[in-house]
Amino acid sequence: MEPFANEILWIVILGFIVSFILAFAVGANDVANSYGTSVGSGVLTFKQACILATIFEISGSVLLGYKVADTMRKGILDVSIYQGSENVLSFGMLSALIGSAIWLLIATYFRLPVSTTHSIVGSTIGFSLVAHGLKGLNARTLGSIVLSWFVSPILSGLISIIIFSIIKKFIIKSKNPLNSGFIALPIIYGLTIFINVLSVTLDGSKLLGMENIPIWLSFVISCSAMILVAIIVQLFVLPWQKRKISPLDNIDVSKNQKNDIESKFGSASTITTMNVSTASLSEPVIKQQDESEDNVNRLFHFLQTLTAVFTSFAHGGNDVSNAIGPLIAIWMIYTEGSVLQKSESPIYLLLFGGVGMVIGLWILGKRVNETIGKNITKITPVNGFTVESSAATTVLLASKLGVPISSTHCIVGSVVFVGWIFGEKHEAKKSVDWSLFRSIIFAWLVTLPIAGAISAFCMWLFLLTSS
Template sequence: MEPFSSEILWIVIFGFIIAFILAFAVGANDVANSYGTSVGSGVLTFKQACILATIFEISGSVLLGYKVADTIRKGILDISIYQNSEKMLMFGMLSALIGSAIWLLVATYFRLPVSTTHSIVGSTVGFSLVAHGTQGLHLTTLGSIVLSWFVSPLFSGLVSIMIYSLIQKLIIKSENPVNSGLIALPIIYGLTIFVNVLSVTLDGSKLLGMENIPIWLSFTISITAMILVAIVVQLLVVPWQRRKIQPLDGNDNISSKQTRDLESKFNGSVSTIATMNVSTISLSAPVIKQQDDSEENVKRLFHFLQTLTAVFTSFAHGGNDVSNAIGPLIAIWMIYKEGNVLQKSESPIYLLLFGGVGMVIGLWVLGKRVNDTIGKNITKITPINGFTVESSAAATVLLASKLGIPISSTHCIVGSVVFVGAVFGEKGQEKKTVDWSLFRSIIFAWLVTLPVAGAISAFTMWLFLFIT
């Protein structure tokens, strides 16, 4: 096929339109996962979350998205079997876009967080079965992807429990939770920065010239960033947080003084037993209040940390899941540009940017539906467990991005929310920490995602082949 053939231009144009709709659907259903816990805990408003997502989803798409996009467009199928039948592969990729987009829009309408990765992989397998049966499917790659769907929520959930257990033991249940939290802040900030800088520099973005950075240099840069951030937090953030907490401590002192004055008025006017009872009641009040205030102060320490981890989760999501939206589009564009199915060129930055923009528009318009499911309806989210959930999910997704494995960020975030809620959650009026009926609905949606998206894609591919 000649490059830039006018015969297939309509497929390219249609592909851009459907890919934008799919990116919109990915943003509406999936980008909300990055900020659901921050909005649910009250640390961010939905508008603030959308502004941050606009910056960091697009950044992640451009800087990290190329590697997973290559897996989506070339790793699942042996594209060489479409040699001399380039138009068929273009029809297939278009069918994958359509199948995935339809299913994601339906799931978003019902407020169900499903896997965009499941959707696009299922759609790709669907059209391939119609075109060539099982021939050409990279079963090993497909198997590793399928395995990651089960491993990722489990792994992310276990990491969440580990992180929260450390916070609970070293900070929340310490003799002085506030002081322990202030001491830990530089360490927590530093480690968070280390993980994310390492993810960017290690086999990093070709756009920034980081693809050939030696491992030792990548670790040196990451450790340096960790130390600098820890110093800045110790010198600036810790004193600032301490000043914010002091007014609350002052109220505690006033409350205690008023209680002692009240006790002195009762002394001498009632019997000894009555005095003892009043003293017991009055003395217990400031202790309870002081405990509540300490817990609230510790939660306040994690407000900005949760925002920071939400930003990194968003960055990771952009890097991993932009491929779900525009991986097939890149394949269509490369066939049109090069005239063959081998797609030797790398994923273009401008198409990654196109996908990132589509995702954030989807978040602004429809993202609140799934955002509420993640952040409010499964379990109660606080700044502490929200930070834990986002940290573990971000680490899991970033690791997968560097390995080129298109895992489900939805599975990671939901797995972490459920694990933390079930183990450490605060019981509400219904005496349960996780809405298990909602979780069962989500699991059902996960199970049907691949076959439903695959079936729509397969039917669309059959239709294309029948018409042409």
């Protein structure tokens, strides 16, 4: 096919429209995962989350999205079998966009956090089965993607348990939780920045000239950023946090205990004439422990905002491919006249996908945001930080490997693991809403076949009308 052939121009135009709708749906359903725990714990308002997402989802899309986008547009299928029938592959990619977009909008309406990766992979398989049957499907790539769907929530959940166990042992359960938190804060900030910078510089985007940066230099840059941030936190953030939190923690404990006891049982003279149980007298001590944990949670407020940004950045890098991977394939066929698509994913299309995602978050993201942040389990700044850190680390690792895993699976897996292992259990209510979790699992299972069926139907219609 000649480059810029008029015969597929209508597919390109329709592809841009449907791709934007899909990016919108991805934002509405999936970007909420990045900030659900922060909003659910009260650290951020939904509006603040949307503002941060606008910045960091788009940044992640541009800086990291190229690699997974390449996998989505030419790694799942052997596109060489479409040589000489470029319009058929264009039909297929358009069908994939339509199938995925319709299913994601339905799931968002029902407030279910489903996998946008499942959707687009299922849609791709659907049109391919109609076009060429099993021929052309890259079994090895598909196998690694399918395996990642099961591994990612478990891996993310296990990382959550490790991180939260360390925080619980060395900070929450220490003799002085707040001081321990102050000591750990620069270290935690530094490590978070280290992972983030390393993800951008190591095997970075060719479009930004980062592909030739040696591994040692990537680590030097990342370590330098880590040390610099740790120093800034130690010199400026820590004093601010101490001024903000310490006055709440420096109240005389004995006075607290005395006032608490007198408020419950009367004056000291009255107490001596009453039969007050040891358990009752220990209540002020329990209250003091609760206040210490509350102060640690306050300490993690700002830190959770950082990890929410970290998660958002990672999500933009991994999941922008779901929205614009097929569109890039259509655009490359149109501009190059070939299905082999030698060029790098264009940065302007990555930007296009990122913008579409954040618009979807602003308009419809609140629906799924509440499911993630409030309805599955109780989220606090400490466990919210844990969930976001582990999910983002898992997603960023996958992005660098070019594996399009589900950020939804990662974040839900972490939320469930943390709630199940460390959540507060009451007689009338379990720490995790298992009925909701079962509904989410069911939505995950039907995502691939439903999106695939819609895509297959669209492909059948396109082939029927073009013949």
